Amino acid sequence: MNPILVLGAGPAGLSAAAETAALGAPTILVERESYLGGNPKRWHYSLLAPDLRPSDEVLGPLIAKVEGNPNVTLRRSTTVSRAERLERGYRVTLTTGAAQETQEVSAVVLATGFDHFDSHRKFEYGYGRYPDVLDFKELEGMIHDDKVLRPSDGKPPRRIAWILCVGSRDLQVGNPWCCRMGCAVSIKQAVEIRQKHPEIDAYVYYMDIRTYGLWEDLYWKSMQEYGVKFIRGRIGQVTLAEGGSRLLATGEDTILRRPTEVPFDMIVLASGMEPGTGTKEAAALFGVPVGPEGFLTPTLSDLNPVDSGLPGVFLAGAATGPKAIPDSVTEGMGAALRAYQYARR
Amino acid sequence: MPIVEKSLVTVDRTEHLEIEGIDVSGDWNSFLRSRVQVDLDVRVLDWVRSQPQGDTISRCWQCGTCTAGCCLHTDYGLTDFNPRYFIYLAQVGYEEELRKYSSTIWRCVSCNKCVERCPKGVKVEEVVHTIGSYLEATGGAPESPADRFDRAYTENLLRRGILDEADLFRTYERGEGRTMPAREMLRMGLTLLRSGRLRTGPLAHRTRGWRRFGAVLRAKLEEDERRRRESAGAVARAGGGPR
Numbered sequence: 267m268n269p270i271l272v273l274g275a276g277p278a279g280l281s282a283a284a285e286t287a288a289l290g291a292p293t294i295l296v297e298r299e300s301y302l303g304g305n306p307k308r309w310h311y312s313l314l315a316p317d318l319r320p321s322d323e324v325l326g327p328l329i330a331k332v333e334g335n336p337n338v339t340l341r342r343s344t345t346v347s348r349a350e351r352l353e354r355g356y357r358v359t360l361t362t363g364a365a366q367e368t369q370e371v372s373a374v375v376l377a378t379g380f381d382h383f384d385s386h387r388k389f390e391y392g393y394g395r396y397p398d399v400l401d402f403k404e405l406e407g408m409i410h411d412d413k414v415l416r417p418s419d420g421k422p423p424r425r426i427a428w429i430l431c432v433g434s435r436d437l438q439v440g441n442p443w444c445c446r447m448g449c450a451v452s453i454k455q456a457v458e459i460r461q462k463h464p465e466i467d468a469y470v471y472y473m474d475i476r477t478y479g480l481w482e483d484l485y486w487k488s489m490q491e492y493g494v495k496f497i498r499g500r501i502g503q504v505t506l507a508e509g510g511s512r513l514l515a516t517g518e519d520t521i522l523r524r525p526t527e528v529p530f531d532m533i534v535l536a537s538g539m540e541p542g543t544g545t546k547e548a549a550a551l552f553g554v555p556v557g558p559e560g561f562l563t564p565t566l567s568d569l570n571p572v573d574s575g576l577p578g579v580f581l582a583g584a585a586t587g588p589k590a591i592p593d594s595v596t597e598g599m600g601a602a603l604r605a606y607q608y609a610r611r
Numbered sequence: 612m613p614i615v616e617k618s619l620v621t622v623d624r625t626e627h628l629e630i631e632g633i634d635v636s637g638d639w640n641s642f643l644r645s646r647v648q649v650d651l652d653v654r655v656l657d658w659v660r661s662q663p664q665g666d667t668i669s670r671c672w673q674c675g676t677c678t679a680g681c682c683l684h685t686d687y688g689l690t691d692f693n694p695r696y697f698i699y700l701a702q703v704g705y706e707e708e709l710r711k712y713s714s715t716i717w718r719c720v721s722c723n724k725c726v727e728r729c730p731k732g733v734k735v736e737e738v739v740h741t742i743g744s745y746l747e748a749t750g751g752a753p754e755s756p757a758d759r760f761d762r763a764y765t766e767n768l769l770r771r772g773i774l775d776e777a778d779l780f781r782t783y784e785r786g787e788g789r790t791m792p793a794r795e796m797l798r799m800g801l802t803l804l805r806s807g808r809l810r811t812g813p814l815a816h817r818t819r820g821w822r823r824f825g826a827v828l829r830a831k832l833e834e835d836e837r838r839r840r841e842s843a844g845a846v847a848r849a850g851g852g853p854r
C-alpha cells in the first residue's frame with residue numbers, strides 16, 4: 267500500500283497520523299514549519315481550556331505518538347507544491363527548501379488549520395499603534411512565561427480589559443462567523459491571571475458569552491471563584507488616556523445604557539480564526555471546494571464531516587471551520603479511519 | 612420616603628370638596644404607575660422592516676458600537692439619544708417606551724459614524740430615521756419646540772429657496788408666544804442690517820428660478836409625506852400590534 271499523506275501537524279494532523287500509523291499504514295506527515303504542534307505550539311499557548319491543563323501536557327503525548335513511530339515518516343519544513351490525481355490516490359511533489367521529491371500516496375488528510383485574524387485590520391482598537399494593546403495569542407505566551415507586563419514600560423498592569431469578537435461576527439472586516447474559542451480562551455486567560463495575580467482586575471467586554479456546552483463551567487467559575495467581571499457592550503475605539511500612560515476604552519455599557527470611557531493598563535483583543543494560508547493553498551492544490559467563508563467544506567457537515575467529496579481526500583480540524591482541540595483531535599481520528607478504508611480498497 | 616420619579620405617580624386631585632360640612636379636598640388615590648411591561652407590539656418592527664431604509668434593523672445584536680461612537684450621545688452628552696436602545700425598543704416592540712423618544716430621535720445629525728462602525732452592517736442612521744418616521748406618522752407624539760422649529764424653518768426655506776433668518780426668528784418666537792424686547796431687537800437688527808449680513812422682507816435674498824423649482828420640491832415633499840402616512844396608517848390599521 268502506498269503511504270497515506272497527512273498535511274499539517276497541528277492537533278488534527280498529529281492525531282490523524284498517529285491513528286493511520288496505529289492501523290499499520292505507512293504515513294507521511296508533512297509540516298511546513300520546523301516544529302510540530304500547530305498553532306498551540308507556535309504561540310506557546312499556556313493552559314488549555316476547558317480542563318486548564320498545560321498545553322505541553324496535551325500536545326506532548328500526541329507528538330510522542332508520531333515521533334520515532336516506525337510507520338510515520340516526518341517531513342518538517344516541507345510543503346506539497348504539486349498534486350496530480352491518479353487512478354487511485356495522488357502523485358505529490360514534496361518541497362523542502364530547494365529540494366523536491368515526488369511521491370505516490372494512496373490517500374490524503376488535509377489538516378492545514380487556521381490563521382489568527384490580523385488585529386491590525388480593526389484599526390480603531392489601536393493594535394500595532396499602542397504597545398499595550400495586545401492580541402490574545404501574544405498574551406498566551408506572556409502567561410505561559412508568567413511575564414504579564416505592559417510592553418510599553420515593563421510594569422505590571424493594575425487593570426486589564428478583554429475585547430471579544432475581534433475580527434469575528436463582523437461584516438466590516440467580512441468575517442460573519444463566530445470563532446468559538448475567543449470567549450473561553452479570554453475567560454481562561456483572565457482566570458489564569460487572577461489566580462496568580464489577584465491584585466490585577468480583569469474585565470471582559472462582551473455581547474454574548476459563548477462558552478458552549480460543558481465549557482460554561484469555566485465562565486461560572488471565573489466569576490464566582492476568580493472575580494472576573496463582565497460588561498455588556500462592544501468597545502468602539504481605544505485611545506490614549508492619562509497623558510498617554512494608559513489606554514481608554516470607549517464604548518456603551520448597554521445595561522447601564524450610558525457611554526463608558528474607562529482607562530485600562532492593558533487591552534487584550536480576542537482575535538478570531540480565519541482559514542489559514544496553508545488551507546487555501548491546499549484547497550487550490552487538490553481542488554477541494556471551499557465555502558463562502560473560505561474554509562474547506564465537507565460534503566455533509568452532519569453525516570460526512572471529514573469527507574471532501576474528492577476521491578481519497580479527507581478533512582480534519584480547524585481547516586473546515588473554527589474548532590477546539592478536542593474536536594480537532596476527534597476529526598483527525600475520523601479522517602484517519604476514512605483514509606485508511608479508502609487506501610485499503 | 613418621598614418618591615423622586617414624579618412621572619410614576621398618578622394622583623386624583625380634588626380641589627374643592629366638602630362632605631357634610633367637612634373639607635376633604637386634596638390628593639386622593641395616589642398610586643404608583645406600574646413599571647411592568649405587559650405587552651409586545653410587532654407593528655413598529657414590521658413597518659420599519661418594510662421600508663427600504665429600515666430593513667437592516669433585524670441584523671442588530673445590540674452591541675452598542677453605534678451608541679459608543681455617536682457624537683450626540685457621547686460628545687454632546689445627550690444620553691437620551693441612544694440609537695442602540697431605539698433599535699432594541701423597536702425590535703422587541705416596547706412601543707410605549709419608544710414613544711418617550713419621539714422628539715429626541717430626530718436629533719440625529721446624520722454623521723454616519725454608526726454606519727461606518729456597525730459590525731453587523733445595520734444602516735443605523737437610516738434605521739433611526741425610519742423609526743422616527745413611524746412614531747411621527749402614527750401620531751400621538753407630543754410636538755416639541757424642536758419639531759415646531761423644524762416646520763417653521765422648512766416653510767421659510769420653501770418660500771424663496773434661501774433662508775430669511777429675521778423672518779424665521781420672528782415667526783418662530785411668535786408661535787412660541789415669546790417676544791423680544793423691542794429695543795434689544797432693534798439694536799441687534801440694525802447692526803446686522805447695516806453690516807449687510809441680514810436681508811429681510813422685500814430686501815431678502817432670492818433664488819433665481821425658485822418659483823418653478825420650489826413648486827416641484829414642495830410637491831415632492833407633500834408626496835413623500837402622504838406616502839409615509841399612508842403606509843404607517845396601513846400598518847397601524849392592519850391589526851398586528853400587541854398580541
Ligand SMILES: Cc1cc2nc3c(=O)[nH]c(=O)nc-3n(C[C@H](O)[C@H](O)[C@H](O)COP(=O)(O)OP(=O)(O)OC[C@H]3O[C@@H](n4cnc5c(N)ncnc54)[C@H](O)[C@@H]3O)c2cc1C
Pocket residue numbers: 273274275276277278279296297298299303304305306311313314315316344345346377378379380381382402403406447451538539542543544545547548582583584585589590591592594
Ligand atoms: C488564542 C487561542 C487559544 C486557544 N486555546 C485553546 C484551548 O485552550 N483549548 C482548545 O481546545 N483549543 C484552543 N484553541 C483552538 C486550537 O488552537 C485549535 O483547535 C487547533 O489548533 C486546531 O488544530 P488544527 O490541527 O486543525 O490546526 P492548526 O493548529 O492551525 O495546525 C495546522 C498545521 O498545519 C500546518 N500547515 C498548514 N498548511 C500547510 C501546508 N500547506 N503544508 C504543510 N503544513 C501546513 C501549519 O503550519 C500548522 O502546523 C485556541 C485557539 C486560539 C486562537
Ligand code: SF4
Pocket residue numbers: 430431432434435443444445446447448449450474475476536538
Ligand atoms: S467565541 Fe466568543 S469571542 Fe469568539 S466570536 Fe464567538 S462570541 Fe465572539
Ligand code: SF4
Pocket residue numbers: 677680681682683694718719720721722723724725726735736739
Ligand atoms: S448618524 Fe446619527 S445616530 Fe449615527 S452616529 Fe451620527 S448622530 Fe449618531
Ligand code: SF4
Pocket residue numbers: 670671672673674675676677678694695698728729730731732733735
Ligand atoms: S452597532 Fe450595529 S449591531 Fe451594534 S447596536 Fe448598533 S446597530 Fe446594533
